[in-house]
Amino acid sequence: xxxxxxxxxxxxxxxxxxxxxxxxxxxxxxxxxxxxxxxxxxxxxxxxxxxxxxxxxxxxxxxxxxxxxxxxxxxxxxxxxxxxxxxxxxxxxxxxxxxxxxxxxxxxxxxxxxxxxxxxxxxxxxxxxxxxxxxxxxxxxxxxxxxxxxxxxxxxxxxxxxxxxxxxxxxxxxxxxxxxxxxxxxxxxxxxxxxxxxxxxxxxxxxxxxxxxxxxxxxxxxxxxxxxxxxxxxxxxxxxxxxxxxxxxxxxxxxxxxxxxxxxxxxxxxxxxxxxxxxxxxxxxxxxxxxxxxxxxxxxxxxxxxxxxxxxxxxxxxxxxxxxxxxxxxxxxxxxxxxxxxxxxxxxxxxxxxxxxxxxxxxxxxxxxxxxxxxxxxxxxxxxxxxxxxxxxxxxxxxxxxxxxxxxxxxxxxxxxxxxxxxxxxxxxxxxxxxxxxxxxxxxxxxxxxxxxxxxxxxxxxxxxxxxxxxxxxxxxxxxxxxxxxxxxxxxxxxxxxxxxxxxxxxxxxxxxxxxxxxxxxxxxxxxxxxxxxxxxxxxxxxxxxxxxxxxxxxxxxxxxxxxxxxxxxxxxxxxxxxxxxxxxxxxxxxxxxxxxxxxxxxxxxxxxxxxxxxxxxxxxxxxxxxxxxxxxxxxxxxxxxxxxxxxxxxxxxxxxxxxxxxxxxxxxxxxxxxxxxxxxxxxxxxxxxxxxxxxxxxxxxxxxxxxxxxxxxxxxxxxxxxxxxxxxxxxxxxxxxxxxxxxxxxxxxxxxxxxxxxxxxxxxxxxxxxxxxxxxxxxxxxxxxxxxxxxxxxxxxxxxxxxxxxxxxxx
Numbered sequence: 001x002x003x004x005x006x007x008x009x010x011x012x013x014x015x016x017x018x019x020x021x022x023x024x025x026x027x028x029x030x031x032x033x034x035x036x037x038x039x040x041x042x043x044x045x046x047x048x049x050x051x052x053x054x055x056x057x058x059x060x061x062x063x064x065x066x067x068x069x070x071x072x073x074x075x076x077x078x079x080x081x082x083x084x085x086x087x088x089x090x091x092x093x094x095x096x097x098x099x100x101x102x103x104x105x106x107x108x109x110x111x112x113x114x115x116x117x118x119x120x121x122x123x124x125x126x127x128x129x130x131x132x133x134x135x136x137x138x139x140x141x142x143x144x145x146x147x148x149x150x151x152x153x154x155x156x157x158x159x160x161x162x163x164x165x166x167x168x169x170x171x172x173x174x175x176x177x178x179x180x181x182x183x184x185x186x187x188x189x190x191x192x193x194x195x196x197x198x199x200x201x202x203x204x205x206x207x208x209x210x211x212x213x214x215x216x217x218x219x220x221x222x223x224x225x226x227x228x229x230x231x232x233x234x235x236x237x238x239x240x241x242x243x244x245x246x247x248x249x250x251x252x253x254x255x256x257x258x259x260x261x262x263x264x265x266x267x268x269x270x271x272x273x274x275x276x277x278x279x280x281x282x283x284x285x286x287x288x289x290x291x292x293x294x295x296x297x298x299x300x301x302x303x304x305x306x307x308x309x310x311x312x313x314x315x316x317x318x319x320x321x322x323x324x325x326x327x328x329x330x331x332x333x334x335x336x337x338x339x340x341x342x343x344x345x346x347x348x349x350x351x352x353x354x355x356x357x358x359x360x361x362x363x364x365x366x367x368x369x370x371x372x373x374x375x376x377x378x379x380x381x382x383x384x385x386x387x388x389x390x391x392x393x394x395x396x397x398x399x400x401x402x403x404x405x406x407x408x409x410x411x412x413x414x415x416x417x418x419x420x421x422x423x424x425x426x427x428x429x430x431x432x433x434x435x436x437x438x439x440x441x442x443x444x445x446x447x448x449x450x451x452x453x454x455x456x457x458x459x460x461x462x463x464x465x466x467x468x469x470x471x472x473x474x475x476x477x478x479x480x481x482x483x484x485x486x487x488x489x490x491x492x493x494x495x496x497x498x499x500x501x502x503x504x505x506x507x508x509x510x511x512x513x514x515x516x517x518x519x520x521x522x523x524x525x526x527x528x529x530x531x532x533x534x535x536x537x538x539x540x541x542x543x544x545x546x547x548x549x550x551x552x553x554x555x556x557x558x559x560x561x562x563x564x565x566x567x568x569x570x571x572x573x574x575x576x577x578x579x580x581x582x583x584x585x586x587x588x589x590x591x592x593x594x595x596x597x598x599x600x601x602x603x604x605x606x607x608x609x610x611x612x613x614x615x616x617x618x619x620x621x622x623x624x625x626x627x628x629x630x631x632x633x634x635x636x637x638x639x640x641x642x643x644x645x646x647x648x649x650x651x652x653x654x655x656x657x658x659x660x661x662x663x664x665x666x667x668x669x670x671x672x673x674x675x676x677x678x679x680x681x682x683x684x685x686x687x688x689x690x691x692x693x694x695x696x697x698x699x700x701x702x703x704x705x706x707x708x709x710x711x712x713x714x715x716x717x718x719x720x721x722x723x724x725x726x727x728x729x730x731x732x733x734x735x736x737x738x739x740x741x742x743x744x745x746x747x748x749x750x751x752x753x754x755x756x757x758x759x760x761x762x763x764x765x766x767x768x769x770x771x772x773x774x775x776x777x778x779x780x781x782x783x784x785x786x787x788x789x790x791x792x793x794x795x796x797x798x799x800x801x802x803x804x805x806x807x808x809x810x811x812x
Contacts (some may be wrong), residue, residue: 047409059326063255064260066390067318067327068335068385070202071108072256075263076119076209076377079350081359081448082304095290096280096301097347104339106491107459108312113331115484116316116462117324119469120353122155122600124630125319126391127191127458128398131184133627135598137161137472138171140181143532144527145595149569155599155628159473166478170471172593184468184473186518186526189404191461192395194515195317197454197510198390198431202314203385205447207233208438210381213362213374230438237382238431241389242422243413259380262373264338266347270364274348281347302498306452308343311384319389320630389430393423401596402631403528404521408788412632421488421632437509446489446506449499456495463488479755502769520785527764527782530812531568534762538810539570542613550617554585558753560644561586564760564792568593570626573805574760586748587619590647594625594796601628601719608646612654616743621647633795640798651743715766757798760806767811778812 064072081098097658121129134139136158149298150156161168174180207230214229228229271278280286291298319327349364350356356363364616399405408425441447467485499507565572572591579585592614605625613620623643633639764786766778793803 004120025349039110054328055321056329056354059322059328061732062253063318063322063327063330064256064335064382066321066386067315068311068330069256069380069386070314070382070388071309072260072263072311072335072339073206073210073377073381074308074386075339075346075552076361077205077448078304078308078343079346080304080358081307081445081452082301083357084304084445087350087357089293090354090372091286091350092290092294092298093347094278094281095286095293095298095349096305097278097343098284098286099290099305100343101281101340102284102287103305103309103491107309107485108315109331109336111488112312112316114329116466117327118321119466119473120319120324121797123320123397124394126195126317126395126398127188127461128395128402128404128629129320129600130469131188131402132398132598133473133598134174134184134465134468135514140183141177141598142185142529145532145566145568146597149609150193150597150626153597153599153626154375155603156597160474160477161475162491165475166473167472170468174468174472180761184675185404186522187461187522189399189465189518189525190514192399192404193514193521194454194461194510195313195388195395196392196517197513198388198451198458199316199430200437200513201238201447201451201454201510202310202388203234203430203434204230204437204441205451206384207237207378208447210374210378213359214363216359217370218224219276227438229588233378233382234385234431234434234438237385238389238427238434241427242269242411255376256383259336259376259383259574262369262376263342263345265341266365266369267338267341267343270340270345270348275351276348277349278344278347278351282515287487297349299494300501301809302495302558303449303452303502305446306456306495306499306570308339309449310455313455313462314388314391316462317388317394320394321390327429339365340703345445345585357638382468386791387660389427392426392430393421396423396426397421398629399521401627401631402525402526402598403596406520406524406785407769407792407795409790410632414522433513441506447509449502449506450509452495453499453503453507454514456492456499457510457514458491460496461493461494502557513581519781523777523781527778527786527812528679531764531810534567534810536570538573539567540573540576542571545571545618545620546614550615554579554583556587556619557584557752560588560590560747560750560753561758562590562592562640562643562754564592564594566593568595569590569622572760574758574808578758578806583713586750586756587753588747590643591620591622592625592643593623594627594792596627596629600630602626604633608643610646611652612650616653619652619746623647639796644751644755648744648747651747655743696799717728755802756804757796757802758804759791759798760808763807763809765811774812791792804810 018075078100079096080132082094087093116127119130119133121132122131136156142403151158174184181570182362208227211226211229213228215223294301315327315331346360346364350360353363362370362374363376393410395406395498396408397410400407400410408423411422437447438451463485466488470481470484471478503511562574563572563578565574575589575591603635609624609626613622622648625639625643764778764782766775770778793800
């Protein structure tokens with residue numbers, strides 16, 4: 001806002017000023033209207049193609065190698081982690097088996113495969129996908145960059161709550177306080193961080209457990225050799241990731257198929273040979289007897305039982321890679337039965353061989369199949385790691401789109417399936433973390449404790465978010481929500497209370513990983529929000545642009561200038577900063593806003609929204625490029641050409657609808673006051689205005705500034721055409737003479753002259769007097785992250801020779 005000079009004025013002068021302010025606000029609304037009309041024009045019948053039965057079976061087969069590898073390798077280490085000090089009573093094995101059976105039934109099968117996985121965002125899973133769903137059904141997003149036009153997207157599915165319903169009351173409660181929105185985001189980020197921790201711990205425990213089987217036939221072998229072999233396998237696994245999930249899935253799926261057939265067949269063999277009575281574990285009575293007999297030790301052993309369902313959280317995150325029906329078919333009719341047979345077989349063996357608790361899996365194998373099983377087990381362990389690695393990629397991609405993670409390189413690895421991606425930066429970080437954990441612990445028991453802590457925390461976060469989904473999205477009856485919540489929390493808190501006792505035995509590892517990840521994500525998101533607020537506070541009034549005239553008080557040089565901004569309305573601060581220091585601008589100016597929406601994808605047909613700014617003689621446009629969190633800026637996508645083609649299409653449609661065009665009325669509907677500021681006056685007045693605004697901002701929490709400190713004056717420059725103070729008319733006769741060529745040819749000529757991408761290079765700093773943690777977070781952590789992450793120009797594949805950075809700094 002412009003400075004108000006505090007002098008004594010008459011009532012009449014105050015009335016005129018109030019009239020001018022009111023007229024200016026009306027003009028702002030006329031000049032910078034929402035893009036609802038443009039969004040409606042783009043609405044189409046975009047739908048994903050259905051899947052054939054053959055494709056469904058093929059994807060079910062592939063899901064074995066990507067989704068179920070982690071869950072399938074749990075038999076390698078569950079009984080050892082359940083009885084780390086040995087088995088005292090044979091009945092304890094039956095009780096532990098009963099716990100495993102009902103854990104698999106309640107958590108992976110009923111809760112996740114048939115309930116939680118349905119809470120997907122058009123096929124996208126994970127905590128951030130749930131958050132996206134919630135953002136569409138309630139205003140809980142902390143970056144308020146959504147517009148009404150975004151809701152017209154064909155992929156923007158949501159349900160409207162009935163006024164007075166429980167869902168409406170929940171929505172109102174969530175939106176009521178900012179701290180509730182922040183708390184929700186922290187819960188989501190906590191689950192995301194634990195999933196990242198899973199991506200480090202799963203490969204470590206899976207591969208180490210598999211390769212440890214070689215000591216069964218060679219007990220004198222050093223543990224260091226096993227660790228070294230594990231590290232070599234891990235390096236090979238992460239080095240293969242760039243080939244893509246599709247190729248890796250085809251390679252790994254046969255291995256997992258053989259693995260499940262092996263463990264299922266071996267389970268049947270052990271049940272028949274050793275003890276068929278273990279099948280009585282299907283009665284839940286033995287769970288009660290187990291806890292009654294073992295007491296506190298039995299409760300603590302839940303930390304080992306928990307490992308039987310590890311991989312379930314990765315299953316939910318990995319549903320982006322395959323259709324939900326394919327995942328449900330594979331688990332229900334193949335994975336679940338094979339796992340039950342495998343655990344029952346091991347239990348039957350342990351009942352008669354209680355001293356083999358450390359190597360129950362390999363010891364229960366017939367001698368004739370030991371080496372083939374060892375090879376397959378090692379391969380399956382590698383595959384098991386793939387599930388969480390793939391899930392971590394998906395989670396990080398979603399976090400980047402939500403502004404909660406630094407921009408990293410993300411590569412599409414499949415032309416057929418949009419969700420299959422690869423993140424090289426994250427891949428190598430996970431590899432180093434896996435190697436560090438494997439080399440440090442050298443013990444699957446301690447890694448298992450760490451793994452269990454991460455898994456149960458992810459499950460608790462998912463349960464909390466599912467309650468909101470059931471209330472806001474599904475609008476379930478509160479009794480159903482209560483039953484789901486009570487049962488889920490009872491089971492998961494039981495596991496959580498057990499893993500707490502093992503915090504000092506390796507359980508601290510995922511907490512450290514989560515703390516580091518949460519710090520990175522929180523700092524990045526905080527700075528992102530503040531940068532958006534800075535853009536909002538410092539944006540330039542549209543009426544000021546109109547007041548400068550068609551030439552903008554500058555030299556208009558041939559070419560197209562694409563000015564990038566976070567704002568979907570208003571003129572960005574970098575534009576005023578640019579023209580204040582450089583008295584020239586391109587003949588065609590397009591304000592480009594690239595924003596991510598809480599949807600999984602935006603169809604190409606609906607990607608761009610274009611609108612004219614001011615009269616035609618100004619040659620100024622706004623373009624909003626909308627993306628979902630699954631969309632990528634691929635290198636082969638010509639973003640610049642697509643944007644300009646959208647601009648051409650807009651001009652063509654506008655020309656056809658010329659009589660109804662709002663923009664054509666701007667030149668005759670409004671006029672300019674005879675006190676128009678020249679460019680030099682503007683620069684002079686800005687210094688005064690900035691001084692005044694700085695004083696006003698001292699009481700605010702955050703203070704914004706720029707490298708060239710000024711705030712644009714927007715007051716007293718535009719008045720209605722019938723105002724007595726009207727001076728220079730903004731009619732066709734007093735504007736720059738129209739070129740003889742039509743606007744389409746003019747745009748083509750400008751494009752041939754060259755397209756320049758103007759981007760803000762913003763430096764964020766903590767303001768003077770900030771408390772020490774804030775200074776460390778902004779001046780060191782965020783500064784480091786901003787330096788090592790990828791620039792927006794790289795993400796959008798902007799040619800370096802056409803890039804123009806405008807430097808600015810602001811203080812928070």
